[in-house]
Amino acid sequence: MPFRDRYTGLVNRYRDHLPVNDDTRIIGLGEGNTPLIRLKNIPRTLGKDVDIYVKYEGLNPTGSFKDRGMTMAVTHAVDEGSNAVICASTGNTSASAAAYAARAGITAFVLIPEGKIAMGKLAQAMMYGAVIMQIRGNFDQGMELVKQVAETAPVTIVNSVNPYRLQGQKTAAFEIIEELGRAPDYHCLPVGNAGNITAHWIGYSECAATSGKEVTRACNFCSGQCRFAGAVTGSRPVMVGYQASGSAPFLRGGPVEDPDTVATAIRIGNPQSWQQAWTVQEESGGWFDELEDSEILQAQKLLSEKEGIFCEPASAASIGGAMRDIRNGRIPEGSTVVCTLTGNGLKDPDTAIDQCRDARMVTIDAELTSVKKAILDEM
Ligand code: F0G
Numbered sequence: 001m002p003f004r005d006r007y008t009g010l011v012n013r014y015r016d017h018l019p020v021n022d023d024t025r026i027i028g029l030g031e032g033n034t035p036l037i038r039l040k041n042i043p044r045t046l047g048k049d050v051d052i053y054v055k056y057e058g059l060n061p062t063g064s065f066k067d068r069g070m071t072m073a074v075t076h077a078v079d080e081g082s083n084a085v086i087c088a089s090t091g092n093t094s095a096s097a098a099a100y101a102a103r104a105g106i107t108a109f110v111l112i113p114e115g116k117i118a119m120g121k122l123a124q125a126m127m128y129g130a131v132i133m134q135i136r137g138n139f140d141q142g143m144e145l146v147k148q149v150a151e152t153a154p155v156t157i158v159n160s161v162n163p164y165r166l167q168g169q170k171t172a173a174f175e176i177i178e179e180l181g182r183a184p185d186y187h188c189l190p191v192g193n194a195g196n197i198t199a200h201w202i203g204y205s206e207c208a209a210t211s212g213k214e215v216t217r218a219c220n221f222c223s224g225q226c227r228f229a230g231a232v233t234g235s236r237p238v239m240v241g242y243q244a245s246g247s248a249p250f251l252r253g254g255p256v257e258d259p260d261t262v263a264t265a266i267r268i269g270n271p272q273s274w275q276q277a278w279t280v281q282e283e284s285g286g287w288f289d290e291l292e293d294s295e296i297l298q299a300q301k302l303l304s305e306k307e308g309i310f311c312e313p314a315s316a317a318s319i320g321g322a323m324r325d326i327r328n329g330r331i332p333e334g335s336t337v338v339c340t341l342t343g344n345g346l347k348d349p350d351t352a353i354d355q356c357r358d359a360r361m362v363t364i365d366a367e368l369t370s371v372k373k374a375i376l377d378e379m
Contacts, residue, residue, distance in 0.1 A: 007033055010171045011071055017174070017206065018072065018167055027074045027104045031067035032171055034059050036179050036338070041306040042319075048326050051336045053184070054303075054319065055172060058311055058344030062124060065196060065342045066096035068172060069158075069165030074100040076164045077156040084109060086155040088142030090192065090265050091121030092343055097158050098128035109155060111135050111142035116264050118312065118348035138259065140270040160195025161272050169196055173203025176338055183207070184237045184338040186331050190317040191241035191250060191288065192266035194277035196342065201280040204236040237338070239286040240331075241277065242321035244296060244314075250277065250288040262293040262351060265314035265343060287330075295320050297355050300345070310345030310352075318342075 010032030011018055020026065039052040057065035074097070077085055084107040087097045094110035094117075101108035110125055114134040125132055135142050143159065150157045160166060177183055183204055189197050243250055244261030249269055256269035271277065281287060291299075296313050299320030304310045311319075318339040325331040345352060360378060364370040 009071060010068060010168065011075065014171050014174055017171075019164065020072075020075065024075060024079055026071070027078055027100055028071045029061040029067065029099065029103060031060050031071050032175065034172075034175070036176060037307075037309065039307055042302065042323065045306070046323060046326055049333045050326050050331065052319075052322065052326075053176075053180075053336070053338045054307075054309060054311075055176060055338055055340045056309065056311075057172065057340055057342050058315065058347075062092075062095045062099045063120070063344035063347055064092040064096065065169060065172065065340065066092045067100075069160065069162075069168040069195070069199070070096040070100045072164040072168030073156075073158040073162050074104055074106075077158065078104050078106065080156070082154070082156040083107065084155045085158045086146055086150060086153075087111070087157065087159045088139055088146045089117070089159075090139050090267055091117035091347070092265055093159060094130060094132070095121045095124035095128070098125045098130035101130065102128045107131060109133065111146060113138050113142065113267075116267060118264055119350055120344075120347035139268050140255075140259075143270070143272065159272065160193055160199075166195060166199040166202060169199030170203030170206065172340070173200045174207065177204070177207050180336065180338075183235050185335040186240055186322070186337045187237040188240045188242065188318040188322040188325075188337060188339045190263070190266050190314045190340070190342055191243050191277065192247075192268040192271065192314070194241070194250075194271040194273035196340070197239055197241050197280055198273045198276040200340075201236075201239060201284065208234050208236050236284060239280050239284040240321065240325065241281070241286070241288045242317040243288060243290050244317060245290045245292050248288075248290040249274075251290045261296075263296050263312075263314035263317060264348070265312060266317070289321055289325070291317050291320050291324075295324075297351075299323065300352075301355060303341075304345065309341065311341040312343040312345050312347045313351055315341040315343050 009028035011026045035056045060067040086109040088111045098108045108130040110130045111133045244263045246261045247259035249256045259269035300316035
């Protein structure tokens with residue numbers, strides 16, 4: 001492949017659809033272009049005729065979908081002359097902000113709930129050199145503090161309340177449409193702050209708009225020269241959002257005071273994109289549902305064991321929820337379903353090891369007979 005065609009990240013790939021111009025210095029790490037993997041074994045166990053794909057966002061540079069938004073948010077922050085970014089985070093945003101700030105040569109301030117973020121994410125923020133503020137409080141409190149401090153301090157917020165984040169994240173929908181040749185029938189995501197479900201809807205809507213049907217929101221950036229023209233049917237998916245039961249404001253109809261779940265990434269009681277997410281459900285004919293922690297962990301394990309795909313607990317809410325809705329017929333047979341796996345399983349080794357107490361693991365002497373015996377015992 002000639003050097004100039006090398007994949008260099010989603011901003012260059014979708015430049016026509018993003019708020020950048022020819023002079024913009026892009027802060028990128030080769031994010032996006034993640035695999036859309038068709039599940040082979042799980043659909044068989046469901047006994048239903050459905051096509052399930054997972055969009056493995058855990059293969060982004062810092063291991064989560066946040067990188068899609070962060071490349072745009074930090075690019076824009078730098079373009080505006082900002083020397084520092086700030087975010088509240090359940091872990092992944094802090095890792096991503098820290099990495100892109102490092103790449104840009106600016107400072108990242110991150111507020112994280114003490115003791116409630118997965119070890120891998122903390123390690124990332126530390127390694128990338130962020131200034132880490134562990135707060136004795138939760139994500140929602142951190143978010144309020146970040147919004148207040150940014151009113152006066154010279155820092156740019158890079159949480160998903162920053163519209164550039166959603167612009168970057170909408171490209172996941174573009175990639176899915178390009179690969180399937182159309183939008184899926186159902187798109188299932190874990191929901192925390194609700195930025196990602198909103199961003200996907202923007203992406204799908206821009207494609208639908210440019211294909212000439214169902215025009216709801218025109219693309220603001222492509223001046224009519226859209227790469228999707230004619231490539232898609234114009235339809236958009238039904239958007240389904242899954243939350244953890246202990247942290248499910250969309251199911252309770254309002255903020256949850258003290259959210260709690262093993263899926264720490266979505267331990268959020270007061271989603272910032274509250275209204276946008278309801279609009280997505282209304283426009284797409286979708287719904288929200290909730291999963292117990294045990295169901296989330298079961299789905300995470302099943303995906304690892306049956307398909308060889310290791311995602312973090314929050315991500316597994318999408319596949320766990322989709323499986324339930326396929327079984328009960330809410331997602332009908334014949335459907336094409338995409339589940340977003342938002343983060344990499346390696347982010348949270350503690351939770352993984354905790355639920356593998358029955359792993360097939362023996363400790364043996366370093367000698368041939370012991371190895372042979374161990375193999376025979378397991379066959
Ligand atoms: N999955 C993972 C792995 C996440 O890290 C998040 C959010 C979500 C799902 C939910 O996405 O907020 O757009 O609805 N994590 C944020 C963070 C809040 O700070 O890393 P959302």
